[in-house]
Amino acid sequence: MIDLTDMKIDEPAVLDSVKSPLAGAAVLFVGTTREFTDGKRTVWLDYEAYEAMARGELQRLRELAMARWPLRDVAIVHRLGEVPIGETSVAIAVSSAHRGPAFEAGQWLIDRLKESVPIWKRERWSDGSSEWIHPEPLG
Amino acid sequence: MGPMSDSCVVLLFAAARERAGRDRIRLEVALPAPVAQVRGALTEACPELTGLIERCRFAVDNQFVEDEHEVPTGAEVALIPPVSGG
Numbered sequence: 001m002i003d004l005t006d007m008k009i010d011e012p013a014v015l016d017s018v019k020s021p022l023a024g025a026a027v028l029f030v031g032t033t034r035e036f037t038d039g040k041r042t043v044w045l046d047y048e049a050y051e052a053m054a055r056g057e058l059q060r061l062r063e064l065a066m067a068r069w070p071l072r073d074v075a076i077v078h079r080l081g082e083v084p085i086g087e088t089s090v091a092i093a094v095s096s097a098h099r100g101p102a103f104e105a106g107q108w109l110i111d112r113l114k115e116s117v118p119i120w121k122r123e124r125w126s127d128g129s130s131e132w133i134h135p136e137p138l139g
Numbered sequence: 140m141g142p143m144s145d146s147c148v149v150l151l152f153a154a155a156r157e158r159a160g161r162d163r164i165r166l167e168v169a170l171p172a173p174v175a176q177v178r179g180a181l182t183e184a185c186p187e188l189t190g191l192i193e194r195c196r197f198a199v200d201n202q203f204v205e206d207e208h209e210v211p212t213g214a215e216v217a218l219i220p221p222v223s224g225g
């Protein structure tokens with residue numbers, strides 16, 4: 001399952017989509033919108049995507065992960081539009097015969113997503129201002 | 140030699156879209172041409188992107204490309220500011 005959605009993400013459905021009798025482990029990562037960043041209070045966030053490319057990049061990451069680890073399945077769902085504080089903005093589920101590869105691939109997928117998938121968030125701060133977040137590359 | 144085109148449309152997102160005040164811009168760049176030429180024309184046409192465009196990547200037909208990449212006629216070109224999904 002690869003999806004971009006304006007609706008609330010149904011985490012149990014994302015997890016269920018990767019479960020299998022052949023997988024003894026399923027890992028679910030959920031990213032949620034945080035209220036405080038460096039002491040500033042966020043009221044809500046907006047997410048925007050270059051949708052066609054974002055879907056392609058998510059699919060590509062799924063394929064790379066499945067080639068790198070012995071996984072049974074990978075699901076990635078990202079929310080777009082307005083997301084209130086505390087709600088889920090991204091869910092990644094990974095299943096595997098054993099837990100090690102599922103944990104590793106889950107971490108790898110969220111790290112890569114944050115580097116290469118064309119999705120952007122805008123913080124709406126409590127003072128009424130807003131700001132698109134375009135991080136400096138690390139290192 | 141493939142077909143020629145005398146302009147190139149670039150899609151804009153997030154802060155780039157907001158700064159430019161539009162979600163796409165047509166540049167007078169004859170295609171095919173390297174990405175570097177499109178970048179130069181965009182910088183000239185949209186001075187308000189200064190400070191951001193240097194940190195942006197380009198995508199052609201939904202793939203990240205380097206500045207040496209040749210943009211073919213009819214390609215979908217997008218300016219990709221540093222991403223912040225998750």
